[in-house]
Amino acid sequence: MATKRKSGRQGPPKKLSLKQVARLLLDHEMGEPWGSIARGYGVSRASLAHWRPYIGLNEDWLRRVRTLERTNWVLTKKVARLSTALKASTGLIKRLEPRVKRRSLYSAALQAGFSMSREEANKVCGLSHGVGHQGIAQEGDHRLVGLMRKYIEENPGVGFRGMFSVLLRDEHCSRNHARALYQQARLQRRWRKRPVATPARVVHRIVPAHERDQAWSMDYLIDALPTGKRYYVLSVIDDYSRECVLCRVFSRATAQALVQSLDSLRVSGRLPSFIRTDNGGQFKSTMYINWTDRHSVNRKYSRPWHWTDNIHIERFNRTLRDEVFNWYKFRSLVEVQRMLDDWRTRYNMARPHMALHGLSPLQFVTLYANP
Template identity: 40%
Template sequence: MLHNLSATQAAEMLFEYQMTGSFNPLARKYGISPAALHRWRRYLGLNAEWIVRVKALEHELALMRNHCEKVEQNLAIARRVIIRFQPSPRKRSVLAALLIAQFRITHSSANSIVGLSKKTGRNKSWMVKENELVGMMEGFLAENPGYGFRKLFAILLRDEPCGKGLALRLYKKFGFEIGTRKIKPKVPVRIFKPMAVQIEPNTVWSMDLMTDVLSSGKRFWVLNVLDDFNREAVVIKVLMRPTVKAVIAALDEVVNFRKPKCIRTDNGAEFKAVTYRFWAKRRHIYCEYTRFKTPTDNAYVESFNGTLRREIFNHFRFADTRSLQRMLDDWRIRYNLGRPHSALQGLSPAQFAMLMA
C-alpha cells in the first residue's frame, strides 16, 4: 500500500525506477507489491517534499468530494420533500423568491433547491436584448461578409451595453464565424418562359459550357454562344478553367461589335456570379436563367452541344488546346455558312439571316 513507504523512500524508489526501468526487482527490494509500485508511479519526477504536498492535497480533495456528495444527497432529499408537500410549481416559485430575498442566493440556485427549472420566473428582457444583438450582427455581416469577430465588435458593439464574452458566445452560437458562416448569394428569380421564335438577330443569345479531355487526360471546357434567331454559332471558345473572368473575356471579343438584348444560361456558378451580372448590367444586357435542373429551357444551345460533340469530339482527339481552337474556328465558319439546319427549313444560319433581312 502507499503508506508502507515514507516520502523519502518513495522518491528514491521512483528515481531508481526512472533510471533502470525494472519493475518486479524494485518492488521486492522495497518490500511492496508490483501493484503498489504501479500506484506510486503517478508521483514520478517529484522529490520527497513535493510527494508529501501532493498527497496532502489528494487527501483534502477526497474529503471535499465526500462532503460535496453528502451535500448533493441532502439537497436531493430536500428537493423531493418540497415537491412532495408542495406540488404546485407556482407556490414553489414563491418559496424560491423567499430564498433569494433571505439568503441572497442566485435565481437559478433557488429554483434548483425547490425543484424548478433554472429559468423559471426569470425576466425575459435578456432574451429581447440577445435577439437585438443577433439581428445587429446578422445585418452587419451581411453587408461586410469578410469581417471577423474582432472587427465586428470594434465597429458595431464597442459602444453597446454588452460584454465581449456575451458577444463572442452569440457570435459562435449562431454560426457567424467565417468558416461556418452561411452566406446565401442573391439568386435571380427563375421564371419559366416558353422559347419564343425570335424575329430579329441579336435579340436572345443562348450560352452554355461543355467539357472534354485532351489526349493527355487534361480537362478543358468549351464556351458555346448561339443566336436564337438563326442558330448562328457566335462564340466557340476553349477555356482551360470555367471561371467568370474567362467567360467575360470571351464575350467581350464579340460584344464589342455586336450586342444581344438578352443572354439565356443555366444556373452554373460562372453565370450567376456577381461579377458576371455586373458586367451584363454595365453592358445593358438582360440575364435570363433557366429553371433548376431543366436543360430543356435552354434547348437551342443544348442541341448545339450535342451536334458539336457528335461531329468533333467523338471523332478527334487533340494534344493541345491551340490545335483544338483552330479546328473549332474552322468548324464554326462552315457551320454558319454552309451547314443546313433542320429547324431553318434546310438553310444554313447565314442563308436564313440573308433571307429574313
C-alpha cells in the first residue's frame, strides 16, 4: 500500500514522477481504488485516467514506453511533412512537364542517381508503376555486365563479393541488382578441372624502356607508426631512368587518392605511355580505369603472386624500406612525407644506381636521354 498524503489547500495540478506513477499503478493492482490513490497522491481522479493504459509496467518500462511514444510522435510528424512535400513536388513536376515520356526520363535519372526503385521514382514523377524507360535501364545493365565480364576474365578466382567491393562500389548500382545481373549473365566462379593457357597479356617478358616516360611502374608500400596506425606509401618510378616520379603517403589507399596523385603528375607535364602495376583493388577500380582510358594510358598487370613481373618497383620499395622505414622512427604522417621528399631528392640527384652504371637517375637522363 502506498503512503497516503494529506491534501491541504488546493493548488496547481501536481506533476507526478515516473517512480510515483509506477508506485500508484502497483497500488491499484493490489486492489486499492482510484479514489483512494488520487487522495493519497494529492491529484484528481481525472489526471489518473492518463496512466490507466500503463498498468503492469514498472519505472524502467514506463520510461522506455514514454520514449518510444515520443519518438513515434516525432516520426509521425516527419512522415506527414514528407508526404506533403512529396505530394507538392509531384504536382509541380506534372504541372511543369505534362508529357509522360519526358517524365519517364526524369524517373530514369532518379533511379540511376539515387539508387531508387522504378516504382519509387515513378511515384515522385507522377507516373504509374508500369511506366519506365526500359532502353536506358537496359543500356546501363549491359554496360555493368560488360565491366563484370572483363573483370572476371582478368581475375578468374574472384567471386561476386570481391568484384563488387573493387569494381562496382563507385557505380550507381545496388548490391542486389548487381548480384541479379551477375547471376543472369552466369558469371559465377567455376573451378576448372584442367589448367588453361596463360593470358596473352602476361606471356611476354618485361620489355626494357628506351626513352623517358615510356613506361612507369607503380605500387603501394605499407608501414605503421609506433601507435599501430597503418599508412600507405604510393611509389611511381620511371622504368627507363629509375627516377622516382612520385612518393606520397596516405592514411588510406583509395582509388580517389591514386587518381589525384596521377593527375598532379599529368598537370606537371609527366604522362607515360603505359603503367605497370600488380592486381591490387585500387588498380582495378573503375575510377583508375576511366582515368587511364581518358588520357590514353595503357595498363599492364602482373600475374598474381609473381612479383618478378613488376620487378622494378619491387626493388625500389625494398631500397625505400631499407634506407627510410627500417632506419628512422616517425611520429606522424607529416614527418613521413617530409622524410620521403628529402630522400626522393637525394635518390634522384645523387644516389648511384647499379643498373645505371653508377649514375644517379637524373645524371643518367642528362647524359643518355637525348644523345
